[in-house]
Amino acid sequence: MDIKNVGIVGAGQMGNGIAHVFALAGYDVTINDISQDALDRGLKTIRKNMERQVSREKISAADRDAALARISTTLSLEELGSSDLIVESASERETIKSAIFEDLQPHLKAETILTSNTSSISITRLASRTDRPERFMGLHFMNPAPVMPLVELIRGIATDDATYQTMLKVVENLGKTAASAEDFPAFIVNRILLPMINEAVYTLYEGVGNVRSIDTAMKLGAGHPMGPLELADFIGLDTCLAIMNVLHDGLADTKYRPCPLLTKYVEAGWLGRKAGRGFYDYR
Ligand code: CAA
DSSP: OOOOEEEEEOOSHHHHHHHHHHHHTTOEEEEEOSOHHHHHHHHHHHHHHHHHHHHTTSSOHHHHHHHHHTEEEESOGGGGTTOSEEEEOOOSOHHHHHHHHHHHGGGSOTTOEEEEOOSSSOHHHHHHTSSOGGGEEEEEEOSSTTTOOEEEEEEOTTOOHHHHHHHHHHHHHTTOEEEEEESSTTTTHHHHHHHHHHHHHHHHHTTSSOHHHHHHHHHHHHOOSSOHHHHHHHHOHHHHHHHHHHHHHHHOOGGGOOOHHHHHHHHTTOOBGGGTBSSSBOO
């Protein structure tokens, strides 16, 4: 299937980055969110990030203008009706994601492919609640989407081969590299990355190191671009906790037990960069 129009649900951290990537690759993009404020903030971030790419000579000013002209926004899911592809990028809560697909379905063409940018929720289960489980996939971008070259492609148990092949081609057109994962809790990247971050929080909790020494150790000692606690703040501590809970519940193994300190920070509303406070203070 030829994909031209892409509907993106959610203008947040991931949604606006994904819209940025699709628009630069020449796709017509419509972003939906539940408030005008969220849409305005998403567009502002896209402009700022494209500006950064222009100033670093990654793209030209003409590329930026053409990409921005391909992006429109809407508060109504109905206006995503002409999309060939939907990328759901709402909050990492299963009930919210399922409700979005349910509300979207009556407006969509029969052939429209549905994807979710979920970082950990079962694709098979999300797909089973839609009218087209064979045309449903996980399309998992990494943060920041305009920079990170990987997209995980996750097939649900019912995903057909035509859908998978179409999405492989889309990822290639975006200039990204696909890694295919089977549908098990947290797929590949987060199955490996989040236990490492959780272990870093335990390392802090048990007093083995402080925030700076833990991050410095992993940056300079293991060559990571960001330390694990800085990365946790960047991802969002609520998202980190949600993924650990998916691993813990889905694999029923105590080795995935979320660190109590991570839970406490989330309960305090110290969710990382987006909240102004996490393991670091951004205020
Ligand atoms: N949009 C566009 N460009 C951006 C950007 C954005 N949001 N953020 C950074 N950049 C660009 C910069 O312009 C810069 O470009 P040049 O190389 O052309 O100069 C480049 O990215 C590097 O940025 P900076 O120089 O500002 O800063 P940096 O060198 O510290 O890199 C980083 C920033 C790319 C985020 C780097 O720190 C990094 O790779 N961190 C690790 C990120 C990571 O692990 N992401 C995965 C998280 S896990 C995930 O996403 C899965 C999940 O489901 C939770």
